[in-house]
Amino acid sequence: MSGLSIENLSMRFDLPNGSSVQALKNVTLDLKEGELLSVLGPSGCGKTTLLNIVAGFLAPTEGRIVLNGHTVTGPDAERGMVFQQGALFEWMSVRENVGFGPRMKGMSRSESAGIVDHLLDVVGLQDFKEKAVYELSGGMQQRVALARCLANDPDVILMDEPLGALDALTREKMQSLVLKLWKETGKTIILITHSVEEALLLGERLLVMAPRPGRIHKEYRLPFADLGVGQDLRQVKKHPDFAVKREEILGMIWDMEEEIMGRTEAAS
Amino acid sequence: MNSAIPFLIYLGIFVGAFWVVRFLTKRGRVHDFTSLKTVTFGDESAVRSNRTASIISVVTIFVLWGMFTGSSWLPGFLHMPGPFVGDTSFTYTAEAPDGSRDDATVHIRVHRADETPPGIEVSPGEGFAKDDSASVVAWRSELIRVDLNDEITKKDGAQVVAIDGQPVAPGGSVRVAAGVVNLSDKGTPNFVPSKGLQMEPIWLPSPEAVVRRTIDIASEGYQGYTLWEHLGYSLMRVILGFVFGALVGIPLGYAMGLSDWFRGWFDPIVEFMRPVPPLALIPLVIIWAGIGETGKIILLFLAALWIMAIAARAGVSGVNISKVHAAYSLGASKRQIMRFVIVPNSLPEIFTGARVAMGVCWGTVVAAELVAAEVGAGKMIVTASKFQNTDIVIMGIILIGIIGFGIDILMRWAEKILVPWKGKG
Numbered sequence: 001m002s003g004l005s006i007e008n009l010s011m012r013f014d015l016p017n018g019s020s021v022q023a024l025k026n027v028t029l030d031l032k033e034g035e036l037l038s039v040l041g042p043s044g045c046g047k048t049t050l051l052n053i054v055a056g057f058l059a060p061t062e063g064r065i066v067l068n069g070h071t072v073t074g075p076d077a078e079r080g081m082v083f084q085q086g087a088l089f090e091w092m093s094v095r096e097n098v099g100f101g102p103r104m105k106g107m108s109r110s111e112s113a114g115i116v117d118h119l120l121d122v123v124g125l126q127d128f129k130e131k132a133v134y135e136l137s138g139g140m141q142q143r144v145a146l147a148r149c150l151a152n153d154p155d156v157i158l159m160d161e162p163l164g165a166l167d168a169l170t171r172e173k174m175q176s177l178v179l180k181l182w183k184e185t186g187k188t189i190i191l192i193t194h195s196v197e198e199a200l201l202l203g204e205r206l207l208v209m210a211p212r213p214g215r216i217h218k219e220y221r222l223p224f225a226d227l228g229v230g231q232d233l234r235q236v237k238k239h240p241d242f243a244v245k246r247e248e249i250l251g252m253i254w255d256m257e258e259e260i261m262g263r264t265e266a267a268s
Numbered sequence: 269m270n271s272a273i274p275f276l277i278y279l280g281i282f283v284g285a286f287w288v289v290r291f292l293t294k295r296g297r298v299h300d301f302t303s304l305k306t307v308t309f310g311d312e313s314a315v316r317s318n319r320t321a322s323i324i325s326v327v328t329i330f331v332l333w334g335m336f337t338g339s340s341w342l343p344g345f346l347h348m349p350g351p352f353v354g355d356t357s358f359t360y361t362a363e364a365p366d367g368s369r370d371d372a373t374v375h376i377r378v379h380r381a382d383e384t385p386p387g388i389e390v391s392p393g394e395g396f397a398k399d400d401s402a403s404v405v406a407w408r409s410e411l412i413r414v415d416l417n418d419e420i421t422k423k424d425g426a427q428v429v430a431i432d433g434q435p436v437a438p439g440g441s442v443r444v445a446a447g448v449v450n451l452s453d454k455g456t457p458n459f460v461p462s463k464g465l466q467m468e469p470i471w472l473p474s475p476e477a478v479v480r481r482t483i484d485i486a487s488e489g490y491q492g493y494t495l496w497e498h499l500g501y502s503l504m505r506v507i508l509g510f511v512f513g514a515l516v517g518i519p520l521g522y523a524m525g526l527s528d529w530f531r532g533w534f535d536p537i538v539e540f541m542r543p544v545p546p547l548a549l550i551p552l553v554i555i556w557a558g559i560g561e562t563g564k565i566i567l568l569f570l571a572a573l574w575i576m577a578i579a580a581r582a583g584v585s586g587v588n589i590s591k592v593h594a595a596y597s598l599g600a601s602k603r604q605i606m607r608f609v610i611v612p613n614s615l616p617e618i619f620t621g622a623r624v625a626m627g628v629c630w631g632t633v634v635a636a637e638l639v640a641a642e643v644g645a646g647k648m649i650v651t652a653s654k655f656q657n658t659d660i661v662i663m664g665i666i667l668i669g670i671i672g673f674g675i676d677i678l679m680r681w682a683e684k685i686l687v688p689w690k691g692k693g
C-alpha cells in the first residue's frame with residue numbers, strides 16, 4: 001500500500017531526575033499519497049516529537065510508522081525535511097546545497113546538474129546559484145531548503161515551521177510557493193506550524209493536537225489549500241468559512257493554553 | 269622628577285592633538301542627535317577608531333624617542349637639553365692645619381664616552397693649593413683628588429672647605445657652572461657634570477642608532493648567525509611545533525567531540541594541561557630533551573596541542589543538530605556527514621584556535637630562547653642585553669613584534685580566504 005500511516009504512536013521521555021514526560025500518546029493517523037497535512041497545537045503538544053519520529057530521528061516508545069508498506073527505522077532520503085532555519089550548509093554555494101542529496105547518492109556534478117537547475121528555476125533562484133547561502137535573505141534561504149529537499153525526490157516532505165522565521169510578506173509568498181510545489185509534485189507533506197492562518201491555508205487536512213500527553217485533539221478536512229493553488233491567498237482568507245474556522249481553532253488552542261496555565265499554577 | 273617630563277609631554281601632545289584635529293575637522297562633522305549618540309554602552313561598534321589619532325600616536329612615540337635621545341632625524345630645537353659636553357671649571361678653597369687658606373681652580377673637560385680628547389694643560393698657579401685638570405665622561409662622575417699636587421695634602425691635614433666660594437663640609441654638595449660637586453665623606457670633591465634630560469645611549473639609543481645597528485646585523489650577523497638565521501630559526505621552531513600540535517590536536521579534538529569514551533579519557537588531561545603556561549614547562553622540557561631543537565619543538569608542540577584539541581572539540585560540538593538531521597534525511601551516511609558537515613562546520617573554530625596557538629607559540633619560543641638557545645630571536649636579545657647592546661635589544665623587540673603581528677595578519681587573511689562562512693551559520 002502506498003501512503004504514510006502512523007500507528008498507535010506513543011513516546012515517553014525519561015528525565016534524569018527519574019520522572020518521565022509523556023510526549024505523545026496513542027497517535028494514529030493515515031495519510032494518502034499526495035495529501036497535505038498541517039499540524040497545529042500549543043507548545044508542548046508533541047508536534048515536533050511527532051515529526052522527528054516520522055523523520056526517523058527518534059524511535060517511538062510504542063507504535064510504528066509505516067511508509068509505502070515498510071516500517072520506518074531511521075532517517076532516509078525517502079523522507080525529506082525542511083527546518084525552520086540554520087539547516088543549510090553555509091560552506092556550500094546555493095547550487096551545492098541543492099545538489100547535496102544527489103551527491104550523497106553518488107551522482108556526479110554533471111549528472112545532478114539538470115535536477116539542480118530545474119529546481120532552482122522552480123523556486124526562482126537561478127540567478128543566485130553560485131552565491132553563498134549566507135548572502136541570501138531568509139526567504140531565499142528557505143527556498144533553497146525546499147529545493148534541496150525536492151532534489152532527492154522524497155516520498156514525504158516534513159516541514160518543521162519552515163516559514164516561522166520569515167516576515168509577514170515573505171511568508172505569504174512562500175505559502176503560495178509551498179502550495180504550488182505541493183500541486184506540481186504531488187508529494188505527501190506534513191507541515192508543523194504555530195500560525196492558525198498558515199495551518200488553514202496550507203492544510204488539506206488539519207490536525208489540532210493537545211498537550212500532556214500529546215494527542216490528536218481534533219481533525220479537519222479543509223478546502224482552502226485547493227482553493228489557494230495559483231490564487232491570491234488574501235482572497236482565500238476572505239472566504240466566509242475561513243474566519244469561522246480560524247476563530248474556532250483559536251478558541252480551542254486558547255482553552256488548552258489556559259488549562260495548562262491553570263494546572264501549572266495549581267501545581268506550584 | 270625628571271622622569272615625569274616625557275609623560276607630561278606625551279600627555280600634552282595627546283590633549284593638544286585632540287583639540288587641533290577637532291578644530292580642523294569641525295566643518296566635516298554632523299551635529300544632530302543621532303550622530304552624537306556614538307557611545308552606547310554594550311555597543312562597541314558605535315566607536316570607530318580615529319585614523320588621525322592612530323597616525324599621530326605612532327609619530328609621537330618616535331618623536332619622543334628622538335627628542336630624548338638627541339636624534340639627528342629631528343631638528344635640533346626639538347631636542348631635550350643634552351648632557352654638558354666641553355670645558356668647565358670650579359674653584360676650591362683648601363684650609364691648612366694652621367688655618368691658612370688658599371684657592372685653586374680645577375679645569376674639567378667633559379667628553380662623550382666614545383671620544384678621548386687630550387686633557388687640559390694647566391699651570392699650577394700660586395699658593396699652597398695648586399690648580400688641577402680632569403676629564404669626565406658625560407653622564408658619569410669623577411672623583412678629583414685635588415690635594416695630590418698641593419703643597420699641603422690631605423695627609424698633611426689640609427681640607428677642602430669651600431667650592432666656588434661656598435662653604436661645604438664632607439658629605440655636602442655645591443652647584444657649580446656645569447654640574448654639581450659633591451664632597452665625599454673623606455673630603456674629596458666628586459664632579460658630576462649636568463646630565464640634561466636626554467637618555468644615555470646605553471639605556472636608550474637613538475632611533476637612527478637602532479636602524480644603523482639593524483643594517484649592520486642584517487649584513488654581518490650577530491653572535492655567529494645572520495639576523496635572518498636568528499629570526500628564521502625562531503619561525504621554523506614555531507611552525508614545526510604548531511604543525512605537530514595541530515596534527516595531533518585536531519584529530520584528538522575530533523575524537524573528543526565524537527566519542528564519550530575519548531572525551532572522558534582525555535578531558536582531565538586536556539583541561540589540566542590547558543591552563544598550565546607553556547613557560548612553566550621549559551625547565552622540565554630542558555631536563556628531558558635538553559636545550560637543542562628537539563626540546564624547543566616539544567615545548568611548542570605542547571603549547572599548540574591543547575589549544576588545537578580544544579578548538580577542534582568545540583568545532584565538532586558546535587554543529588547545529590538540524591544540519592546533521594538535514595544531512596541524514598538527504599541520505600548522507602555517517603562518513604559523509606563527517607566529511608561534508610562536521611569537518612567544514614568545525615573549520616572556523618579550528619582557524620580561531622590556530623590563530624591563538626600561533627600567537628602563544630611565538631611568545632613561547634622567544635621565552636624559551638631567552639632561557640637557553642644557540643640561535644634565535646630571543647637568544648639574540650638576551651645576549652645583547654648581557655653586553656649592554658641596548659640598540660640590538662630594541663631592534664630585536666621591534667622585529668619580534670613585527671613578526672608576531674605579521675603571523676596574525678597572515679592567519680586572518682588565510683581565514684578569510686579559506687573559511688569565508690565563519691560566523692555566518
